[in-house]
Amino acid sequence: MRSPSAHTGDTTSSASRRALGSVFAVVFLDVFAFALVIPLLPVWAQRFTASPYAIISLSSVYALAQFVFAPAWGALSDRVGRRRLLALSIAGEGASFIGMALGSGLGWLYAARVAQGIFAAGTFAIPPALVADVTTPERRSRGMGFIGAALALGFVLGPGTGAQLAKISTALPFFAAAAVSAVNLLVAILLLPETHSVSVKESTSRESAISPVMALARKGLPTLMALFAVNTFAFSNMESSFTLFLQAQFGLAEQETVVLSGRLLAFVGVVAAVVQGGLIGPLTARFGEKVLLAAGFAATSVGLAAVPGQHSTAALLMPLALAAAGFGLIGPSLISLISRAAGPEHQGAVQGLTQGLGSVSRTLGPQAAAVSFGALGIGWPFWTAAVLLAACFAVTAAAVCGPAGTASARPGPAVERRKDPA
Secondary structure, eight states: OOOHHHHHHHHHHHHHHHHHHHHHHHHHHHHHHHHHTTTTHHHHHTTTOOOHHHHHHHHHHHHHHHHHHHHHHHHHHHHHOSHHHHHHHHHHHHHHHHHHHHOOSHHHHHHHHHHHHHHHHHHHHHHHHHHHHHSOGGGHHHHHHHHHHHHHHHHHHHHHHHHHHHHHOTTHHHHHHHHHHHHHHHHHHHTOOOOSOHHHHHHHHTTTTTHHHHHHHSTTHHHHHHHHHHHHHHHHHHHHHHHHHHHHHHTOOHHHHHHHHHHHHHHHHHHHHHIIIIIHHHHHHHHOHHHHHHHHHHHHHHHHHHGGGOOSHHHHHHHHHHHHHHHHHHHHHHHHHHHHHHOGGGHHHHHHHHHHHHHHHHHHHHHHHHHHHHHTOTTHHHHHHHHHHHHHHHHHHHHHHSSSOTTOSSOOHHHHTOOOOO
């Protein structure tokens, strides 16, 4: 006969799995909606301006809004819970897509993009905190891998679908993204459980205003957050200029560029989804998070450095696959390490602060890409990203080889007290 404690553990584990499944669905739909317009947005902006700087800067204002609001979304979720704020974020994003579709000028497009960044800050900051609520430290990377796989799958299906919809009407992907957001709102309201317990909310409510500062004082977090910021800068450096790179490298027309960009981003998403959805758990159990983080930085650096030297779309597949696999290793490993160092009482605040720092990188990355793309050449955003990721590899490799290491994969005592099964 099974003991009551075993029955309780099975029930909690089942609830954790349902929560992770709901998070996967919410994140996937959110990213899918976002990715529907990624290949189209630079071309859509060309209706109002021919300046590459103005077009690429659409990514910067989006990221700047995230930087300002992500810490607030995360800290607030520590006080009032995750679900309602996540639902509000999704609703706001849906409205911003409609604003982009109906915009009649560059200023309107920028305003809608800023609004999207404000609400997307919540959808970036809250899901990692929600996963941390329902997973043990030992299985944290696997839980974060659910988010990574959802992100990757959204990028697999979103850009290609958006490119096909753009053949019918260039405005259609924006309206489709709004419709997907409406569906996602229903999923969040009806299926997503509230995972932040009342006891934890009460213990953090008095400290929520200063918790991001407290978080920085925790051992290892400054270095981990710096790695996150640099990695995000490198990725946004590449992502924001990718469509324009393809257009310049292969001399393509507008619609051909959108279709090719969508297909290649989908390919990148497939590779990352395989790594994050199927491989990250076994690999973490075998090698540990620090080793996977170092391997991810190395692979991505080599892959991005090789992209500008390819002169056919087929030749692009190998370096893009290497970079995508590397990104697939970096994301869950790094977020898991940050979550472990944060402790259960400040998950929202720490994840919000982390995403805020990432938003600074997403603000500066496209700006750097715009300058280097226009002044130095179309390959420089990729080479810049490769050098930065090589530096991240050096820092992480030193931690792996060191006796303790800053980015320790071992949970600290405060985190180890959390024994929720997942």
